[in-house]
Structures are given as structure tokens and as C-alpha cells.
Amino acid sequence: MSAFLALPVPHGDVLRLLGPRPDQAAVAVDPLVKLDEPLTVVQAYVGGLCDASGQVVQPVEILLIADPDTVVPNRQVPTAALLDRLHDLPTLLDRLPAAVGFELLRGVIAPRCTLGPMLYCRKQHCLFLARSPNGARLLRRVPPPQTRPAGEPTRGLPAALLSWDGPVENGSAATTYGGRGGSGPLGEHASLEKLITDQGAVVRHWDGLRPSDPLGAARLEESHRCCGCEEADRCYPTGAGYAYAVDRLVVVNAAETPLIVLPLGAWRLAEAARIVGGLPAREVVRGAGGEDNELAAWRTHEAERIDSTVPPLLLTGESDGRALLEIARLKLGLIAEVLEQLDAVWRATGRPHLCWTSETVRVAWRSPGATPAASWGFRPLLRKLGLQPNTPVETADQTPLAYPPAFSEPALLPPEVVDAARYFDERRPANVFVKSAKPEGDRARAQVLLEDLGVPWELFCIGDALHATGGGSRMVLTPARARDPDDGEGLPFVGSASGEVAGLKPGKSIEGCACCWYPRFGEAVDLHALGMLLLETLLAHDERQAAALRRVLLEERAEVTRSCATLPIEQREGFVRTWITERCEADAPAAIWSRRNLLWRRDDRNATKLEAFPSVLWRATATFALRLITMIPGFSYCESRAAAAPRGQDDLLLPLVELRGLIALLDDQLFGRTAPAADVRRVLG
Incomplete structure (x- = not known):
């Protein structure tokens, strides 16, 4: 039995959700594999595009609405605002360029379809759409909130979390379901547990159809797995017996929602950086641990493919520092692609991203073919696109204002942002x-x-x-x-x-x-988070991993910021350049800013030489990252958390232009191409 659960949609034969291993299905508490913590009720699950035999061709993430009573609500970002963004997401994704190599996804989910409330059966290890006890109709979102009496405030769960079995026919009463039940925008609604037990009425409706409409009964049996199940009498007893359906069925999707399918990389950004830094991919998988499921099997398969690619780097085995050049170029190339995607999201949404965790950037891998030095087959993918909502708060200049970055890891944010968010x-x-x-x-x-x-x-x-x-x-x-x-x-x-x-x-x-x-949180917050991720890819290693490095980087940031605060604005650029030069030239084993740290393992760092990697290029790399994570007037890209990212001629994103220029200089040094680098130097001054 496959660990993938076919979605009850037209493309369910090739688009599937990842569930527990078949031998664990009957006792699984969580029916699906989750990517990370939910954004309140919006949860990202792991799925896959599968071939005819059911094998994974490409992992994907699928956004669904979780039962609101199984997650902790966020104090600052209302669930209703997030759900509005989720329902608008298909339109946004159509405006964004498709990720290179993932154009197939556009075809899989077109035309757009929606998913109603879904149930997972632990006994049969299957997914199916819940139906109404009134005629076995599919459940829909409740009517738009404007149908409630004018001036009446919204109560209880947002309308987008409620499902409705209407329109009513022949005078029957419509039932609304959501959460634990209670009062909502349209009055009282039943609980999702009641939704489960009401599936017994669907079974009885099917049983009544069999003599009069065998074809209709067959179609219902095919789409609703309780119909025709030999356990149905036990799950839905006609008397006062216990309804075992409450234990066997799990609500997977709590209300009707658009089907959101996004490409998923097998690797976190930090893991890809370790692989580029010399750690075999199989050791990355081994060190990550985690559950034994289909995603872990996919990652193991990908690791074997990566480790068998010969040569993985053009300069494998070099110890004079040229390998460091290639590693730096690859890592900066990953960040440049993320920054390009981030810029596209800013332009399409008109608001900052503000959703930054260790899972925000995943990295896919493709066989690099004849050009391993270009990106070594890695393709970063920015996640949680467009899910940060704006507030309805009136501002003095009438410009929109986003909710605080409540779905981000505080360690990726500047302290002043964390402090301001507490007051929101x-x-x-x-x-x-x-x-x-x-x-x-x-x-x-x-x-x-x-x-x-x-x-x-x-x-x-x-x-x-x-x-x-x-x-x-x-x-x-x-x-x-x-x-x-x-x-x-x-x-x-x-x-x-x-x-x-x-x-x-x-x-x-x-x-x-x-x-x-x-407080206003602008694109400056995104640049800081991306800068922290950049420095992690460059400087984290086996003896100072991400958590410890983040603490040290924030201390370094605070030190240089305090020092600059006492200087005239025109002197700050020179001071920071001197400050970073002193740190980059330090080559002690524990040095934070040494270019040796591009290599993951201590033995590799101790063995490499540095002559082939000019110190001026490494200082330029560190200075670029420092401009991202600081907010120093006269030096940084942004001077405050509320600032927009700076743009230059033709509205080009200045940090992206400069990062591309830096990569060109590394290419020049790596491949000996002088003419392109001269052009870059002339443009950058």
C-alpha cells in the first residue's frame, strides 16, 4: 500500500498527499506529513506528483485549512485576515513567474479547483470529501458575510472556517459546521465532530439510493469511502451505541479552500549550504533524523544522486583556496535567486514578506549536467508567498500597514523589530x-x-x-x-x-x-532576515552551527551599530569597512568571519589555503551581508525597520544588482574572465 493518499480532485490520480507509512496508518495521530508549524489555521502538508505506478516524481507542498481547535491562534494576526490571503493566493501565484523547472505544476492545477472539508480514515488509509446529511451534497463555504444584518459585528469563527450544506431544498434546514461549534457570522453552527457523525446520514442516503438509482449509488460509493464500507454499522450505529467514526475519521481540511500546490525542495537552505561546503548529502540526511516516511525516502534517494555526481564541484580536491571561490560563488548564487523571488513577491503583493523561519527557503536539486559551477543543480524556492496580510488600521498618510512578523523566528529578526512587535x-x-x-x-x-x-x-x-x-x-x-x-x-x-x-x-x-x-514593518525586515540566512550559509560550520552563529552575529551587529552611532554619518562607511577588514583578516581557528568557514568540516578548514581567494573579494562579500543585517544611516541598505528596499535606475533592486556584480567578480577570479569583471567594476565604481 502506498504512503501517498490520492486527493479527491480531478487530478488526484497524479497529485497525492503524503501520509504515514502503511504499517502506521491505523494508529497515526497526524494523518499527513507537515512541513512546519501552521500559520494559525493554514497548514503546509507534503505531497507529491506521482507517476502511473505511484512513485514520487516531484515533492510538492499543499496548503490546507486545519481544524482551528487543533492549533494555537496567533494573538496579533487575525485568522480571518490570513484566510483572505489564502483564498487570494491563486490569483497572486498566476502573477508570479513559475519556478524554473517546475512549470509542470501550472498544468497540474489548471483549471483551478477547490477542496471542501476532507476526512481521513485511519482504517482504510484514504481521503475523501465530507458531505451533507441533507441529500449527500458537497459542503461549501458559508454565504458571504455581507448577508448578515447590516451593522451586526462578526462573532465567533471567521466565515471562511465555516462550511455550509446549503442551498436548502424542500424546506429542509441547512447546517453549518466549524470548530467546536457555537456562534458564528450566521448564528449557531455545529462542531466538526458533528460533521463526522453526520456522515452516517450520507451512508443511509446511499443505502436508500441503491434500489432506485444504482448508478447514482455507485458514484456516491466511489467518492465517499464510508458508503459500502463493512465497518459502517459500527461507525454509525442506529441505536445508542458508540460511534466509532469519531475515532477513525480525522478532519484534514476544515472548510472549502482553493487547491494551492507549490513546488517543494528536498533540502533546507542550511542543508544545501552544508552540501556545497563539502559535507556528503547522505551525512546531511543522517544528521537530520526525523520520521521514517516517504519524504525521508525521497531525501535519501536525492542524497545518493548528489553524492554520485562526479565531480560535484569543478575544483574538488584543490587546497589553494580556489575551491573556496567556487563554494562562495555557489552560496551567493542561491541567495541571489531567493532575493530575485522576494523582489517578485514584493512587486506582486505590494507588501513585505515577513514570514521567515529555517523552512522559508527550501532548495530543490536537479542534475547539473555540463555546467556544475553555475549552481551545482540547486534551485532555491521561497515559501509562504503572499500570506502576510495587511491590517485595516488607518494611517496618517493612508498607506497600507502590515501585521507584525508574528510567523517568523525571532532570531532572524533585528532586536528592534522584535521589541516593536510586542507593542503592536x-x-x-x-x-x-x-x-x-x-x-x-x-x-x-x-x-x-x-x-x-x-x-x-x-x-x-x-x-x-x-x-x-x-x-x-x-x-x-x-x-x-x-x-x-x-x-x-x-x-x-x-x-x-x-x-x-x-x-x-x-x-x-x-x-x-x-x-x-x-509599528510599520517594511522590506527592511525581509532584507535583514535574508542577510542572516546568507551569513549562515557562509559562516556556519560543524563547530558553530546556526543557533550559536545567530547569537554571535546579533552581538556583532549591536557592536558595530553602537560604534557608528557616535560618528558623523559621512564617516560610518569607512569605519565599517575597517571594522570588517580586521575581522575578515583574522584567521584563528575560532574566527567568525574567516573565509575558511565556507567549508563545513573542521579537517577541510584546517587543510585549505587562502592565497587563491583574494581577501578584497571576501571583504566585499562580508560587507554586502553586513549592509543587509544592519540599519545604520550612511552604510546600510535600509535605515529603519519601516524602510523599503532601495532601488536604482529602472527600478532595479539595488541589493540584487550589487549581489549579481559580486558574483560576476567571483566568476572573474574563478574562470579568469577579465572583461566582464571590468565592466562590473566600472558600473559599481
């Missing part, structure tokens, strides 16, 4: 002192000072939103560009006021205002 939408009292107020119709332009807010001024950024309510008025504010020393402890904000604006006079103080701060 937190109600705090403050006193408002009006410096000036200029009426504009029924509103007023205001300059105010906030006193006793309890938030350090250094945490605020231009572009943040702050709502202050009190004294009969409501203000939508943003931090002022500069702070006047004469303002004392007051924090300067500007914006507009509504309500009783006639009473806003210069010098007036409004005590006890309710304030909510909404």
Missing part, C-alpha cells in the same frame, strides 16, 4: 499635549506631544501609526521626523484629528488618552 495594538494610557491644531473641514491637522506613554522614542519609526482617543476626539498620528530638545520628555507626533476638533487648542492637555501603537 497594545492599549496604553498617555497624556496628549496639543502644540498646534489647524482646522480642515470636519477634521484638524495636529502636532502633539505624547507624555507618559512608556515606550522609548528610539523604537518609533516614521511611517508608524498611533491612534489616540480622548477628550471627545480621535487622532491618527505618526512620529515626527525630528525631536525638539525643548519638548522635554514629550514624544512628538503629527497627524489628523476627528470628533470634537473645535476644542483642540494649542497648549491644551488631554489626560488619560487611550493610545494604540501600530
Whole structure:
């Protein structure tokens, strides 16, 4: 029996979900293999494109809606906002370029289809769509929320998490299902456990069809696996007996959702970096551990293919430093492709990505053929595309504002972002002192000072939103560009006021205002996270792995930031270059910034020489990464967490242009191509 479960969709014969091993299916608690922690109720599962024999051709990830009662809700990002992004995702993916080598996926999932609530049977090891007890219809999302009475607030679960067995016919009552049951946008709804037991009515409907409509009964039996099952009487007893269906059926997809299928790489970015750095792929698989399932088997097969590729690098066996050049070029090439994908997501969504974990970038592998030095067959894939929602928060300049990066690992974010995110939408009292107020119709332009807010001024950024309510008025504010020393402890904000604006006079103080701060998180946060991943690929090794390296990098970042804060802005570039030069030239065994760290194993690092890898190129590489992970005016790409990524001529992303130039310089050194590098030097100055 295959460990892959055919999806109940038109392409289910080739697109399948990965489940437990057949011998574990009957006792499996989790029916599907998961990629990582869910984004609240949106969960990524491992699937595969399979050939006619059921063998995996290409692993994929499939996004489904988990039972809301089985996951921990996120305090800051509402589930409804995330579900809106999920349902809009097919349109977004159509606007993004297909990942090179994965164009087949576009054909597999076109035309677009949806999946209703799905049930997994531990007994039969199969998936099927749940149906309504009223006529065995497929369940659909509830009618749009605007059908509720005007002005009535949304209650309970979001409508996108509810399934409906309508439209009703012949006066029968429609049933709505969701979570543990309770009140929702359209009133009371039943629980998902009730959905399971209601499948007994589907079985009885099938039994009634058999004499009168044998063809219809056969079609229903084919699509609903409880129909015709010899255990049906035990699962759905007609009397007061125990319904074993509650134990045997698991809700896999909790509500109707679009089918989202994305390519999946077998490797995490850190694992690919280890392989490029000289660790055999089979050792990477062995060291990762994990469950024994079809994905692990696929990774083992891929590892054997990678290790049998001869030569894996053009300069395998070189010890004069030329191998380091090739490894650096390969690792920078991976990040360049991720940055290119990130830029495409920014442009398509109009919002930052803000979903960064060790799983955000997966890496696929293809046999490199005749050009192993180009990327050694590795192809990075950026995940969680477009799932970061915007808030409905009103801002002073009317620009959209994203929710905080609540689905990211804090170690990949700058400390100031982590600190600001804690305050998001937190109600705090403050006193408002009006410096000036200029009426504009029924509103007023205001300059105010906030006193006793309890938030350090250094945490605020231009572009943040702050709502202050009190004294009969409501203000939508943003931090002022500069702070006047004469303002004392007051924090300067500007914006507009509504309500009783006639009473806003210069010098007036409004005590006890309710304030909510909404920090802005821009593309700068994404660049920092990507910079941390870049430095991990370059500097992590067997004696200092990712977790330890992240701590050290944040300490280094804090040190150079503190030092630059005391310097005039025009001196910071020179200071950081000197700072990074001192560290890159250090060649002690524990040196953090040594180019030896491109090699994963200690023995390889000790054996290599450095002459063939010019120190100026390595310093340029480290400086590029440092521009990504710092926010130093006069040096970094971005000066604050709210900043957009810098762009140059023709709206080209400046960090990507410079990274491509750096790769060209490495190619020049590696292959002796002087003319292209001269062009790059001339462009970059």
C-alpha cells in the first residue's frame, strides 16, 4: 500500500498527499506529513506528483485549512485576515513567474479547483470529501458575510472556517459546521465532530439510493469511502451505541479552500549550504533524523544522486583556496535567486514578506549536467508567498500597514523589530499635549506631544501609526521626523484629528488618552532576515552551527551599530569597512568571519589555503551581508525597520544588482574572465 493518499480532485490520480507509512496508518495521530508549524489555521502538508505506478516524481507542498481547535491562534494576526490571503493566493501565484523547472505544476492545477472539508480514515488509509446529511451534497463555504444584518459585528469563527450544506431544498434546514461549534457570522453552527457523525446520514442516503438509482449509488460509493464500507454499522450505529467514526475519521481540511500546490525542495537552505561546503548529502540526511516516511525516502534517494555526481564541484580536491571561490560563488548564487523571488513577491503583493523561519527557503536539486559551477543543480524556492496580510488600521498618510512578523523566528529578526512587535495594538494610557491644531473641514491637522506613554522614542519609526482617543476626539498620528530638545520628555507626533476638533487648542492637555501603537514593518525586515540566512550559509560550520552563529552575529551587529552611532554619518562607511577588514583578516581557528568557514568540516578548514581567494573579494562579500543585517544611516541598505528596499535606475533592486556584480567578480577570479569583471567594476565604481 502506498504512503501517498490520492486527493479527491480531478487530478488526484497524479497529485497525492503524503501520509504515514502503511504499517502506521491505523494508529497515526497526524494523518499527513507537515512541513512546519501552521500559520494559525493554514497548514503546509507534503505531497507529491506521482507517476502511473505511484512513485514520487516531484515533492510538492499543499496548503490546507486545519481544524482551528487543533492549533494555537496567533494573538496579533487575525485568522480571518490570513484566510483572505489564502483564498487570494491563486490569483497572486498566476502573477508570479513559475519556478524554473517546475512549470509542470501550472498544468497540474489548471483549471483551478477547490477542496471542501476532507476526512481521513485511519482504517482504510484514504481521503475523501465530507458531505451533507441533507441529500449527500458537497459542503461549501458559508454565504458571504455581507448577508448578515447590516451593522451586526462578526462573532465567533471567521466565515471562511465555516462550511455550509446549503442551498436548502424542500424546506429542509441547512447546517453549518466549524470548530467546536457555537456562534458564528450566521448564528449557531455545529462542531466538526458533528460533521463526522453526520456522515452516517450520507451512508443511509446511499443505502436508500441503491434500489432506485444504482448508478447514482455507485458514484456516491466511489467518492465517499464510508458508503459500502463493512465497518459502517459500527461507525454509525442506529441505536445508542458508540460511534466509532469519531475515532477513525480525522478532519484534514476544515472548510472549502482553493487547491494551492507549490513546488517543494528536498533540502533546507542550511542543508544545501552544508552540501556545497563539502559535507556528503547522505551525512546531511543522517544528521537530520526525523520520521521514517516517504519524504525521508525521497531525501535519501536525492542524497545518493548528489553524492554520485562526479565531480560535484569543478575544483574538488584543490587546497589553494580556489575551491573556496567556487563554494562562495555557489552560496551567493542561491541567495541571489531567493532575493530575485522576494523582489517578485514584493512587486506582486505590494507588501513585505515577513514570514521567515529555517523552512522559508527550501532548495530543490536537479542534475547539473555540463555546467556544475553555475549552481551545482540547486534551485532555491521561497515559501509562504503572499500570506502576510495587511491590517485595516488607518494611517496618517493612508498607506497600507502590515501585521507584525508574528510567523517568523525571532532570531532572524533585528532586536528592534522584535521589541516593536510586542507593542503592536497594545492599549496604553498617555497624556496628549496639543502644540498646534489647524482646522480642515470636519477634521484638524495636529502636532502633539505624547507624555507618559512608556515606550522609548528610539523604537518609533516614521511611517508608524498611533491612534489616540480622548477628550471627545480621535487622532491618527505618526512620529515626527525630528525631536525638539525643548519638548522635554514629550514624544512628538503629527497627524489628523476627528470628533470634537473645535476644542483642540494649542497648549491644551488631554489626560488619560487611550493610545494604540501600530509599528510599520517594511522590506527592511525581509532584507535583514535574508542577510542572516546568507551569513549562515557562509559562516556556519560543524563547530558553530546556526543557533550559536545567530547569537554571535546579533552581538556583532549591536557592536558595530553602537560604534557608528557616535560618528558623523559621512564617516560610518569607512569605519565599517575597517571594522570588517580586521575581522575578515583574522584567521584563528575560532574566527567568525574567516573565509575558511565556507567549508563545513573542521579537517577541510584546517587543510585549505587562502592565497587563491583574494581577501578584497571576501571583504566585499562580508560587507554586502553586513549592509543587509544592519540599519545604520550612511552604510546600510535600509535605515529603519519601516524602510523599503532601495532601488536604482529602472527600478532595479539595488541589493540584487550589487549581489549579481559580486558574483560576476567571483566568476572573474574563478574562470579568469577579465572583461566582464571590468565592466562590473566600472558600473559599481
